[in-house]
Amino acid sequence: MHTIAILALDQVIPFDLSTPIEVFTRTRLPDGRPGYQIRVCAERPEIDAGAFTLRTPWGLDGLSGADTIIVPGTATPSAPLTSSVCNALRAAAESGTRIASICSGAFPLAATGLLDGLRATTHWAAAELLAATHPDVDVDPGVLYVDSGQILTSAGAAAGLDMCLHMIRHDYGSAVAADAARLSVMPLEREGGQAQFIVHDHPPTPQGSTLEPLLTWLQDNLGRDLTLADLAARAGFSTRTLIRRFSEQTGTTPLQWLHRARIRQAQHLLETTHHSVERIAAQVGFGSPTAFRDRFKRTTGVSPHTYRRTFS
Numbered sequence: 001m002h003t004i005a006i007l008a009l010d011q012v013i014p015f016d017l018s019t020p021i022e023v024f025t026r027t028r029l030p031d032g033r034p035g036y037q038i039r040v041c042a043e044r045p046e047i048d049a050g051a052f053t054l055r056t057p058w059g060l061d062g063l064s065g066a067d068t069i070i071v072p073g074t075a076t077p078s079a080p081l082t083s084s085v086c087n088a089l090r091a092a093a094e095s096g097t098r099i100a101s102i103c104s105g106a107f108p109l110a111a112t113g114l115l116d117g118l119r120a121t122t123h124w125a126a127a128e129l130l131a132a133t134h135p136d137v138d139v140d141p142g143v144l145y146v147d148s149g150q151i152l153t154s155a156g157a158a159a160g161l162d163m164c165l166h167m168i169r170h171d172y173g174s175a176v177a178a179d180a181a182r183l184s185v186m187p188l189e190r191e192g193g194q195a196q197f198i199v200h201d202h203p204p205t206p207q208g209s210t211l212e213p214l215l216t217w218l219q220d221n222l223g224r225d226l227t228l229a230d231l232a233a234r235a236g237f238s239t240r241t242l243i244r245r246f247s248e249q250t251g252t253t254p255l256q257w258l259h260r261a262r263i264r265q266a267q268h269l270l271e272t273t274h275h276s277v278e279r280i281a282a283q284v285g286f287g288s289p290t291a292f293r294d295r296f297k298r299t300t301g302v303s304p305h306t307y308r309r310t311f312s
Contacts, residue, residue, distance in 0.1 A: 002068065002171055003066045005070070006040050007069060007070065008040055009042070009047070009071070009108060010047055011048055012048075016102040017054075019072075020072075020160065023164040023180060024036040024038055024164065024168075025038055027176065030175070041063055042059065050075060068098040072102045073101075073105045077126060077129070077130075081108050093151075096150070098151075098167075100151070100153065100163060101122075101153045103126075103156040103159075103160060105122075106121070110137050115151065117136060121142075121154065122153065123155055123156030141155075145163035211246065211250070213235075217234065218258065222258075224285060228254055231254050262285050262295075266283075266292070270304055277305065280292070
């Protein structure tokens, strides 16, 4: 039987903690035997879990000998990792144990150095912080989970369930994983990645800047067929000056800013109207529905139809 040790750190997120417990505990092999044995481990007998105090039956010694260790997210992802926890995770990795994190559990895993040089993910809202705090980690905020072989990381909340089902399929095959997915009322594979859930704010409009009049005008005229020369003429700049001002004041190029504004407006229309995709493509200034679909999927990870089905 495959043994899974779940490491509960202080301020552990209860949802992240319970997800692997529920999924793996209910996993059954074709002959009815359980597929996994679960240990909940912690550095101390009692752990602060926010709304309640958690009493764990295993200490850090429970990590030793486990086939898989899962590190759930915590409400304080930047909290320093104790040397005892750090050493226990490193020792487990050296022995070949599979280690996975859920949501902000990527932060303590990164603090051990085990993610250095690897592609990894976490909740999209914490991705920039993870990348800034651990620059040796290749952070991908657009996916539900990353399997790097021995080390796995998942995005927030329900993405932990996606990762657990993925591990079950790796351990016991698709039939056992599909049965676990049905018990969880969850598709074995979800369409798209985490990118579709990222809140894309309106592109920045620096207040009082020389670009503010142009950017305000653009927000009201996204449906127009606009070129770089059109934007420069509207602003009264040469194209070279316009590009330089955009880089200085918004951190991007004029056309990238325009694409971002158009996709954000398209998301709003998909969420709040019943307009066809073709009509929305025209409303936000794309020359063809095909070009719109391609740009939308590159930005959000899913098609406009899938986005509407998810968020409308």
